[in-house]
Amino acid sequence: MSCAHLAKRFHQLGGQPPMTFLGEILTDRPLFNVIVENRGAGCLPAATVGQSPNSRRERMDEAKLMEFVGQAVGDVGAMLGGAMVVIGDKLGLYRAMNGAGPLTAAELAARTGTAERYVREWLSAQAARGYVTYEGDGKFTLPDEHAIPLTDETSPACVIGAFEIALGSVYATDTIADRFRSGEGFAWGAHHQHVLGGCERFFKPGYLNHLASSWIPALDGVEAKLKVGARIADVGCGHGASTLLLAEAYPESTVVGFDGHDGSVQAARKRAADAGLADRVDFDVATASTFSGTYDLVCFFDCLHDMGDPAGACRHVLERLAPNGTLMLIEPYANDDLADNLNPVGAAYYAFSTLLCTPCSLSQEVGAALGAQAGEARLREIVTGAGFSSLRRVAETPFNIVLEAKP
Ligand SMILES: C[S@@+](CC[C@H](N)C(=O)[O-])C[C@H]1O[C@@H](n2cnc3c(N)ncnc32)[C@H](O)[C@@H]1O
Numbered sequence: 001m002s003c004a005h006l007a008k009r010f011h012q013l014g015g016q017p018p019m020t021f022l023g024e025i026l027t028d029r030p031l032f033n034v035i036v037e038n039r040g041a042g043c044l045p046a047a048t049v050g051q052s053p054n055s056r057r058e059r060m061d062e063a064k065l066m067e068f069v070g071q072a073v074g075d076v077g078a079m080l081g082g083a084m085v086v087i088g089d090k091l092g093l094y095r096a097m098n099g100a101g102p103l104t105a106a107e108l109a110a111r112t113g114t115a116e117r118y119v120r121e122w123l124s125a126q127a128a129r130g131y132v133t134y135e136g137d138g139k140f141t142l143p144d145e146h147a148i149p150l151t152d153e154t155s156p157a158c159v160i161g162a163f164e165i166a167l168g169s170v171y172a173t174d175t176i177a178d179r180f181r182s183g184e185g186f187a188w189g190a191h192h193q194h195v196l197g198g199c200e201r202f203f204k205p206g207y208l209n210h211l212a213s214s215w216i217p218a219l220d221g222v223e224a225k226l227k228v229g230a231r232i233a234d235v236g237c238g239h240g241a242s243t244l245l246l247a248e249a250y251p252e253s254t255v256v257g258f259d260g261h262d263g264s265v266q267a268a269r270k271r272a273a274d275a276g277l278a279d280r281v282d283f284d285v286a287t288a289s290t291f292s293g294t295y296d297l298v299c300f301f302d303c304l305h306d307m308g309d310p311a312g313a314c315r316h317v318l319e320r321l322a323p324n325g326t327l328m329l330i331e332p333y334a335n336d337d338l339a340d341n342l343n344p345v346g347a348a349y350y351a352f353s354t355l356l357c358t359p360c361s362l363s364q365e366v367g368a369a370l371g372a373q374a375g376e377a378r379l380r381e382i383v384t385g386a387g388f389s390s391l392r393r394v395a396e397t398p399f400n401i402v403l404e405a406k407p
Helices: 003-012 018-026 029-041 053-059 062-090 093-097 105-112 116-128 144-151 160-170 173-182 193-218 222-228 241-249 262-274 310-320 344-362 376-385
Strands: 133-136 139-141 231-235 254-259 281-285 295-301 321-332 390-396 400-406
Touching: 062 093, 062 116, 062 144, 062 160, 093 105, 093 144, 105 116, 116 133, 116 139, 144 160, 160 193, 160 344, 173 344, 193 222, 193 241, 193 262, 193 321, 193 390, 193 400, 222 295, 231 241, 231 310, 241 254, 241 262, 241 281, 241 295, 254 262, 262 281, 295 310, 310 321, 310 376, 321 376, 376 390, 376 400
Parallel strands: 231 254, 231 295, 254 281, 295 321
Antiparallel strands: 133 139, 321 400, 390 400
16 A cells, blocks of 8 residues: 555544554555664654664554554644644634524624634534544534633633643743753743633633532631631732632631732733722732731642642641631642553643643742652642641542641
8 A cells, every 4th residue: 555545544534533544554564664663763662782672572552553653643732633623713813603503703703803714614623633523514513512611711611722722831941941951940920821810711721610619618717717807928929810800708707818929919910900809909029038028828839839839838838827827728639649540630730731831849948849740648748848737638629639737
């Protein structure tokens, strides 16, 4: 079978899974041999000492190799598909398709003030990845089940922010590759705006749906205090999504958001003003080791692992907590053993951790670099090592674990 014939068959197979096509390649021994023999040119790792190329080729599992090629091709589509999702979000293409039924590219372009030729290509790419359904006759539909994760930022199923932070993260690919050589860090605030804005949008639906309704009530005696009026610090607050939700839910309490990144604090102040909450919430530039005041509740939302000195941060919290105060720690969902994190959520978090969290921690003093998949056991070591007497898991979601630490 020639390469030209294989290419033709690929297109003839149309909507069938790539594995069908790969199955045909597997029967094509000459092509497989070409792939294996070209490994020295970068296709496969060079033979290691003591293993002749021939013996490695004989032992190689052809099906496994081609299955991996299929996976990698799918990942290329997924990587580029992420950019397609961000375009769809930014231009309102998903929102215009939501509930609209079948639309042509021209109709969608007219509804969104965009150019038909670009929209047609985007719709085709989205249909190829299964995000929209191709109905024939040039018409495309966004299924209701896809519209919620892609357009409804009040839903716990919303994933749109994850694409924005992912796109922003990969902008730093070359810089982070350089950091692999130097070992230096890369500060959170040095990333593209899509990282900071995407982070806010990624985590906010979870906070909106769980913070006041289940996470705070799960803490020992905290909800009652917040209802009558308590002092809350949200440390590493970013753009202040969690800070504003706390201020809204507990109007008798005072809430202060702290972050080491000046630009994030300015964005948080603007969010508070836009929400009409500027008189109820304060934001200040301070690190987890320098923030001031005394608090009944200190919160770290998805940021302890980003800090250079998480143990020092916890020691500082102990100094700032009122008697019988509480530290609430929200961290990315992770199991303790790496082998138990080898799943789609772990794949996303380890990659975010490589591009964002680990470089952020390494950019600061101590540079503990816990990583986004530290797991509860490692967090317990840090928190109790800093002087807290207990750490208890009080809640979890597919993306977060919620821990309560008591002095
Ligand atoms: C992943 S973001 C989380 C932001 C926010 N808490 C949220 O959930 O959307 C991590 C945040 O921690 C902040 N940060 C990192 N190290 C810090 C430190 N040592 N002290 C205070 N803030 C820090 C970063 O500037 C960033 O805003």
